[in-house]
Amino acid sequence: MRAATTTWKRDISLWVEFIMMTMVAIPLAQWAPVNKAIHEYLAGRRGDVYPAIVGLEGTILGFVMASLTIVIGYASAPRFEILRGTRHWAAIFRSYTIASKWTAVALIYGLVALFADTDDAPNSPLALMLMLSALLAAVRLARVLYITEKVVKVVVNAHPRRPGE
Helix, strand or coil: CHHHHHHHHHHHHHHHHHHHHHHHHHHHHHCHHHHHHHHHHHCCCHHHHHHHHHHHHHHHHHHHHHHHHHHHHHCCCHHHHHHHCCHHHHHHHHHHHHHHHHHHHHHHHHHHHHHHCCCCCCCHHHHHHHHHHHHHHHHHHHHHHHHHHHHHHHHHCCCCCCCCC
């Protein structure tokens, strides 16, 4: 029962992050200085910025999924024996899935902004939601890169560690 409860709490925490981001972004985008800064930055650039963000987020999503696939491939390796019995084992995979979800959210916002936010009909809340979701995805990606680095060190280490080392 404990595992189901913690899974439920983790799923709720992702929704809480999303709701909090929305609750911050929409009023903030309506605030005159922020709204003006968004419009000035994106004026005449939306056709360049949004496709670049969509392409970048799609590439990052592919990287995270490929990295996860590689880690899963090495999951049964003897070098991971010690790690499999710890709470960190589940945290590794959870970090990859959370990064995938936030990157997908940023990708979806990018696609929506590509079609719904134009110079003729600017949508500051949507643009800010895209920026914030891309920022959250970048933070989650940094965590995945850190984990991937540690996994690579375990895989290529010539001398596997023993318990307590």
